[in-house]
Amino acid sequence: MIEGLFRLDGKVALVTGGAKGIGAMITQGLVESGAKTYISSRSASACEAFAQEMSQYGTCIALPMDLSNLDNIERLCQQIGEKEEKLDILINNSGVSWGAKLGEFPEKGWDKVMDLNVKSLFFLTQGLLPMIKAASSPESPGRIINISSVAARIAGGLDAFSYNASKAAVENLTKVLANKLAKDHVLVNAIAPGFFPTKMTSHFDEKELIKHIPLNRTGNPTDMAGLAIFLCSKASNFMTGTYIPIDGGQLIA
Numbered sequence: 001m002i003e004g005l006f007r008l009d010g011k012v013a014l015v016t017g018g019a020k021g022i023g024a025m026i027t028q029g030l031v032e033s034g035a036k037t038y039i040s041s042r043s044a045s046a047c048e049a050f051a052q053e054m055s056q057y058g059t060c061i062a063l064p065m066d067l068s069n070l071d072n073i074e075r076l077c078q079q080i081g082e083k084e085e086k087l088d089i090l091i092n093n094s095g096v097s098w099g100a101k102l103g104e105f106p107e108k109g110w111d112k113v114m115d116l117n118v119k120s121l122f123f124l125t126q127g128l129l130p131m132i133k134a135a136s137s138p139e140s141p142g143r144i145i146n147i148s149s150v151a152a153r154i155a156g157g158l159d160a161f162s163y164n165a166s167k168a169a170v171e172n173l174t175k176v177l178a179n180k181l182a183k184d185h186v187l188v189n190a191i192a193p194g195f196f197p198t199k200m201t202s203h204f205d206e207k208e209l210i211k212h213i214p215l216n217r218t219g220n221p222t223d224m225a226g227l228a229i230f231l232c233s234k235a236s237n238f239m240t241g242t243y244i245p246i247d248g249g250q251l252i253a
């Protein structure tokens with residue numbers, strides 16, 4: 001019964017921000033599970049180097065793009081459309097944060113964060129939907145996985161006002177899209193990471209933050225890859241509209 005339950009052979013995936021940090025952890029999980037995986041972010045050199053590194057495990061292709069504006073999102077959809085007839089898996093991972101004291105928080109800190117974390121996520125999903133629907137059936141539903149954050153649900157002391165709001169928006173959008181797309185056999189779920197050491201968290205005091213994590217450690221690549229593989233595989237065919245924290249217990253502490 002469980003043979004191949006978690007395999008992704010024959011699937012085509014796109015991971016935004018797939019060359020670095022959490023995106024890279026997910027990319028490696030998908031590639032090693034058999035999915036042909038496209039990765040896209042601003043840095044062409046990072047995308048190409050990581051795709052090259054992943055080629056020892058399977059197929060990974062770099063499609064560099066700055067996804068903060070609609071013209072580029074359209075361009076990326078077009079590029080994928082020229083290469084593939086269908087897309088089984090979309091991982092909306094690219095994201096940015098902004099920290100500033102309440103009294104000094106600038107408008108730019110809202111625009112930059114909401115544009116990439118929410119607006120681009122929506123328009124990339126919209127642009128790729130025809131290809132995702134083409135890949136979807138009751139036996140093999142398409143997948144959209146949005147990378148949210150525990151920050152959507154907690155009032156941390158990090159002064160990341162627009163970031164927390166953006167992730168709460170991602171969480172709600174996940175539910176709205178899941179409801180809308182269920183009839184098309186497209187499953188939409190969110191992963192909410194706690195603390196994974198990446199560039200985004202490099203300015204955090206790790207020792208201090210771990211004190212708030214019951215499992216007393218940070219997240220690692222196999223933690224993230226495991227959940228992403230599960231949410232992309234047949235093992236999760238009956239799950240949509242969910243929000244899964246992966247945080248060592250931080251949310252319940």
Ligand SMILES: NC(=O)c1ccc[n+]([C@@H]2O[C@H](COP(=O)([O-])OP(=O)(O)OC[C@H]3O[C@@H](n4cnc5c(N)ncnc54)[C@H](OP(=O)(O)O)[C@@H]3O)[C@@H](O)[C@H]2O)c1
Nearest residue numbers: 017020021022041042043067094095149195196198199200
């Ligand atoms: N690390 C954590 O503890 C944590 C916790 C909760 C949620 N998250 C979420 O996880 C996701 C990944 O973050 P991370 O921690 O892995 O941080 P990261 O290493 O800073 O990764 C951010 C990713 O977004 C890409 N990106 C940034 N601006 C972009 C743009 N304009 N167009 C396209 N791609 C862009 C970056 O690639 P380029 O620089 O090449 O563009 C990079 O791959 C984010 O959504 C973040 O909010 C992280």
